[in-house]
Amino acid sequence: QAQLVQSGAEVKKPGASVKISCKASGYTFIRYNIHWVRQAPGQRLEWMGWINPGDGNTKRSQKFQDRITITRDTSASTAFMELSSLRSEDTAVYYCARPLAGGDYVHWLDPWGQGTLVTVSS
Amino acid sequence: SYELTQPLSVSVALGQTATINCGGSYIGSKSVHWYQQRPGQAPVLVIYRDNNRPSGIPERFSGSNSGNTATLTISRAQAGDEADYYCQVWDPSDVVFGGGTKLTVL
Numbered sequence: 056q057a058q059l060v061q062s063g064a065e066v067k068k069p070g071a072s073v074k075i076s077c078k079a080s081g082y083t084f085i086r087y088n089i090h091w092v093r094q095a096p097g098q099r100l101e102w103m104g105w106i107n108p109g110d111g112n113t114k115r116s117q118k119f120q121d122r123i124t125i126t127r128d129t130s131a132s133t134a135f136m137e138l139s140s141l142r143s144e145d146t147a148v149y150y151c152a153r154p155l156a157g158g159d160y161v162h163w164l165d166p167w168g169q170g171t172l173v174t175v176s177s
Numbered sequence: 178s179y180e181l182t183q184p185l186s187v188s189v190a191l192g193q194t195a196t197i198n199c200g201g202s203y204i205g206s207k208s209v210h211w212y213q214q215r216p217g218q219a220p221v222l223v224i225y226r227d228n229n230r231p232s233g234i235p236e237r238f239s240g241s242n243s244g245n246t247a248t249l250t251i252s253r254a255q256a257g258d259e260a261d262y263y264c265q266v267w268d269p270s271d272v273v274f275g276g277g278t279k280l281t282v283l
Contacts, residue, residue: 090272100212100220100263102272116271150219155231162267163210165222165231 057082059089059151059168066174067141074137075171077151084132085109086157090164091125091136095147103149106134107159141175148172179268181275188281195251197278199264202245207266209247211240214277215260223262224249254282 062076077089091103104115106125113125124137134151149171152164182200189195199209209227212220222231224240227247237252251258259282264275 092272092274099276100265100274102274152220155222155225160267162272163208163222163225163265164212164220165225167219167221170219 057153057166059153059166061149061151061168061171064172064174066176069142069175069177071141071175072137072139073141073173074135075149075151075173077134077136077168079132079134079153082153084127085129087153088157088159088161089125089127089134090152090154090162091123091149092152092164092167093147093149094170095144098147101147103136108134138173141173143175146173146175178271179266179273181264181266181273183262183264183275183278185276186279186281188283189251189254190283191256192253195254195258195280195282197249197251197262197264197280199247199249199275200245201247201266204245204247204266205243207242207268209240209242210265211238211249212263212265213258213260214263220263251280254280256282258282 060078085108088105090105106113108127122139127134152167154161155165211224213223214220223238227242228240239250241248261277263277
């Protein structure tokens with residue numbers, strides 16, 4: 056059964072960067088994209104981008120284009136999302152998620168990681 | 178950018194049918210997906226590509242999509258269905274989520 060396990064909660068100061076990991080198990084890592092979605096307190100889900108673990112290609116939301124880096128380590132079946140120049144509005148729960156099926160244009164997501172709370176505060 | 182509009186809240190009596198709408202321009206021409214999110218938990222996919230249920234999702238969950246409105250229907254509502262529900266589409270440049278609807282089972 057496919058499962059995604061994320062790294063633990065982080066507290067960062069404004070202007071810093073945060074890097075979150077997402078370890079996959081129960082399926083062949085390189086066959087499915089990994090998406091990143093965040094949810095600020097009381098707010099809607101917000102898509103940030105995805106990575107194709109097979110070739111490393113990424114697609115990022117225009118909103119985060121300049122601040123987000125998505126990478127992967129295929130030997131560890133792990134994807135990473137780094138967000139830079141953090142501000143208070145970036146306080147949110149960050150999720151990784153896998154599409155239900157393989158392919159770059161499959162964007163319905165299941166399963167999801169458990170979420171990682173990132174708090175940005177001075 | 179493409180926008181999806183959902184009602185903030187919907188209430189349904191126990192055992193009755195709940196409908197949650199998701200509005201968007203010509204949304205009927207897109208594939209719509211629905212997620213259930215219980216408090217403090219990650220979202221769970223309940224409907225994909227308008228009207229398909231992932232393995233493990235009860236038949237009580239169904240979807241439709243036409244014109245400018247997509248709809249999630251939950252039949253025979255149970256207390257465990259109480260959650261936030263989000264619709265989602267792929268716009269040419271972004272994955273887009275609706276604002277979410279809180280379903281209350283009375």
